[in-house]
């Protein structure tokens with residue numbers, strides 16, 4: 106049995122609007138359009154996009170109620186995301202079972218930090234160095250169809266320690282030419298929802314045109330889709346057996 110997965114691709118969409126900038130050249134219509142285009146071509150996935158500057162950041166109650174998995178890219182405007190929308194996203198994950206995919210600099214996105222409960226800080230360096238991503242958990246659904254490792258010729262470096270709670274599943278570890286390592290693919294459960302953090306995606310390199318990167322994101326979406334488990338009962342509860 107397979108059910109269509111309704112994905113909302115959310116993007117801050119600010120870097121790409123700076124005329125003449127590298128992100129504008131790489132993603133003239135925005136990163137979200139490139140990601141959405143790839144996802145739309147995958148069987149069983151239905152896509153819409155939402156961006157920061159839309160009313161309610163494009164994440165109305167109605168949009169979220171009809172979203173199975175939300176992907177999130179943000180970097181320079183995390184603080185412009187309203188707390189009301191953050192709470193709405195958080196609730197939809199924890200109570201509603203919506204999957205949440207945090208991409209690259211979304212490690213500092215408000216909804217991700219709220220879901221993690223830690224600072225989510227890390228080391229970084231923008232030197233265009235090579236990254237090698239090693240696949241660690243081969244039994245995990247996200248590993249489907251992936252190679253032993255893959256490389257990105259030019260990336261921004263993220264280094265450990267990455268201040269997140271111990272992941273439930275560690276899918277990838279990255280090595281960088283400068284010597285650092287990083288847990289670049291991590292999974293967590295939060296309430297009824299599933300969260301996948303995936304590191305690649307710096308705005309000045311053509312990362313979201315990379316087939317393997319997009320395969321990982323697609324697999325992550327399929328994994329993070331709601332499981333359909335029962336809703337929480339967190340209230341007074343009648344005894345099932347007759348009590349004396």
Ligand code: ZN
Nearest residue numbers: 210261307308
């Ligand atoms: Zn970056």
